[in-house]
Amino acid sequence: MNRLRPQNIKQMIFGGENMLVDFKKTITSCSKISKTLVAFANNKGGKLLIGVADNGTIKGVRSEEEEKYMLTKAATYFCRPMVEVGFEEVYVDNKLVLVADVKESDTKPHYSLGDDKKWWVYVRVKDKSLLASKIVVDVLKASQGEAGVLIEYSEKERTLLQYLDENERISARDSSKLLNLPRRRTQRLLVTLVLSGIIKLHTTDTEEYYTAS
Numbered sequence: 001m002n003r004l005r006p007q008n009i010k011q012m013i014f015g016g017e018n019m020l021v022d023f024k025k026t027i028t029s030c031s032k033i034s035k036t037l038v039a040f041a042n043n044k045g046g047k048l049l050i051g052v053a054d055n056g057t058i059k060g061v062r063s064e065e066e067e068k069y070m071l072t073k074a075a076t077y078f079c080r081p082m083v084e085v086g087f088e089e090v091y092v093d094n095k096l097v098l099v100a101d102v103k104e105s106d107t108k109p110h111y112s113l114g115d116d117k118k119w120w121v122y123v124r125v126k127d128k129s130l131l132a133s134k135i136v137v138d139v140l141k142a143s144q145g146e147a148g149v150l151i152e153y154s155e156k157e158r159t160l161l162q163y164l165d166e167n168e169r170i171s172a173r174d175s176s177k178l179l180n181l182p183r184r185r186t187q188r189l190l191v192t193l194v195l196s197g198i199i200k201l202h203t204t205d206t207e208e209y210y211t212a213s
Contacts, residue, residue, distance in 0.1 A: 004088055004090050005090070006091065006093070008090075009049065009099070012047065014056075016056065016127070017127035018126060018127050019043065019125070019127070020044065020045070020046040020047065021046060021049065022040075022046065022047075022048050022129075023048075023049050023053065023054055024048055024052070025050075025051065025059050026067065027070040027071060027074075030073050031074075031113060031114060033070070033071065034074045034083075035112045035122045036048065036122075036129045037071075037079055037110075038079050038112045038121065038129075039122040039124040039129035040083075040124060041083045041104065041110045042105065042108050042109055042110055042121065042123050042124070042132070043104065043124040045102050045103045045104040046102055046124060047101050048099070048102070049098075049099060050067050050071075050097065050100060051067075051096060051097045051098055058092055058093060058095050060095030060096050060097065061096050061098050064096060064098050067098050068087055071085055071087075072085065078112060078113045079110055079113075080110065080111045081107050083102060083105070083110055084102070085100050085102055086100070086101040087100055088101065107144070108140040108143065108144055109137055109141060121136070121137050121140070125204060126204075126205070133203075134187060135187050135191060135201070136203060139191055139201060142191060142195050143195060156179045157189065159178065160178065160189070161199075163178060164199065164210070164212040169202075169210060170209065171210070172186060172187065172190060193210075194210075197213055198212075199211065199212060
């Protein structure tokens with residue numbers, strides 16, 4: 001395993017928070033940090049830099065053992081299935097930064113236990129951990145299967161693909177109107193097309209839409 005060096009940490013901080021990196025000055029809530037853990041696990045993985053403020057200032061951690069305890073507790077009891085977290089300690093300018101490494105999971109989707117005592121799925125979008133929509137959850141669930149997706153083009157699929165051939169994007173709501181289908185049937189059709197690689201699902205912090213692949 002290639003160990004992280006102070007320069008690696010500085011480079012990550014310079015790059016700012018993004019889909020793969022998140023800063024935390026300290027861990028104060030297992031519920032809150034579990035959202036970030038499952039978001040990383042449900043996407044491409046990521047690293048939490050503990051002891052780094054949101055603006056990138058290196059504060060250092062007072063007790064790495066306490067931070068590890070909080071993260072391990074969150075990963076074990078506030079994530080379902082549990083999320084595996086690896087730790088590495090790096091001194092940067094004489095201050096200790098604890099790096100929590102989360103790999104992309106092969107048992108998606110992972111759920112986070114909220115303050116409302118309900119389990120929710122989160123995904124990483126840019127520098128935020130966002131609540132996943134029903135379609136995203138369905139895609140995560142179905143993508144874990146080994147079997148390929150068999151597509152039989154009906155008039156509905158052809159209509160949607162023709163629309164995307166002539167237009168840049170479409171939302172799930174507009175797809176339902178275009179195809180004159182109930183919301184759930186539209187969602188199933190979209191999930192199948194996403195899994196087949198025929199269309200792409202795009203999620204931002206304000207909207208969700210589809211484009212042709």
